[in-house]
Amino acid sequence: MIKRRGSKPVRIGTVVVGGGAPVVVQSMTNTDTRDVGATVAQIKRLDEQGCEIVRVAVPDMEAARAIPAIKKAINIPLVADVHFDYRLALTAIAGGVDALRLNPGNIQDHQQVRAVVSASKEREIPIRIGVNAGSLPPNLAGQEPSGKPQGVSERMVQAALGHIRLLEDMDFDLIKVSLKAFDVPTTIAAYQRMAELVSYPFHLGITEAGTPRAGSIRSAVGIGTLLHMGLGDTIRVSLTGDPVEEVITAYEILKALNLREHGPVMISCPTCGRTEIDLVGLALAVEKRLEGIDKPIKVAVMGCVVNGPGEAREADVGIAGGKGRGVIFRKGEIVRTVPESELYPALLAEIDKLLAETS
Ligand code: SF4
Secondary structure: OOOOOOOOOEEEOOEEEOOOOOOEEEEEOOOOOOOHHHHHHHHHHHHHHOOOEEEEEOOOHHHHHHHHHHHHHOOOOEEEEOOOOHHHHHHHHHOOOOEEEOOHHHOOOHHHHHHHHHHHHHHOOOEEEEEEHHHOOHHHOOEOOOOOEOOHHHHHHHHHHHHHHHHHHOOOOOEEEEEEOOOHHHHHHHHHHHHHHOOOOEEEOOOOOOOHHHHHHHHHHHHHHHHHOOOOOEEEOOOOOOHHHHHHHHHHHHHHOOOOOOOOEEEEOOOOOOOOOOHHHHHHHHHHHHOOOOOOOEEEEEOOOOOHHHHOOOOOEEEEEOOOEEEEEEOOEEEEEEEHHHHHHHHHHHHHHHHHHHO
């Protein structure tokens, strides 16, 4: 059981982040925000996959003006990602966004920051301070107490604190914090340090993590380690590709740590010299079949009768291959034997039975 840090909750539309609420999964569109149709279509696909908060980039006024139409057509909270120009933030707020990602220290004029904070306060819109290691201001090259130059993680923390203080000085505390780096140990160190200093909820991520294969692993290691330490209230996996993959990976991370249930979990063996059936083909077919099922069932696909059922004792239902035949098992106990050609349909029938029993 993971003991989670006691963070201060903030509400983003209908979703609570922090304060012990379940870890929230979010993603970001990669469409042109000005293209309302494409952006809404992508958000709907993300929503279907379980995305609970979505962020859109707001690089110009046309994108900011697209917010009301996007907001009207979607069912999950919408976050506007704004840099530098306070007018974009004000337009996004007026357009109905549920939260902002904005670093107030990047807006030069104090009065402009005040205008954004006052509009956010009025509508109770949280602001995420998002510091990325790649875009740290150069003037933060301070020193550690030891006299050594500050490390990147400490510079990230100091940069975030600077933004946080600006908001706090304006009596604003609907704050979320992210401290993302490509380097996993740097990211972990930054969040650990920040956890000693503030109680605002944390948005976790490993920035520019890469393409789906490498990026998922990098994200799983970084985000997973932090979550296991109890740090983290919402996560975004950043992948170069379809953002729907980000949501799938995010849930796999949360499921691996028993932090969230989300659809089936599949257990399958790596195969070995004992395997006598096309287990890889079978596992892929079962995985495909499980797509779209929202119940948190555990299904095992194992290569042999000798070790399979015992190794997959946690599975609700499973199959184990053998020579010319295979077995169906439930919770590690063999319930019947079927010819190899009937293994797949027999497993599907067993899954249907299980789903009917748990509905
Ligand atoms: S379950 Fe059987 S076939 Fe699969 S890896 Fe283990 S021993 Fe090998």
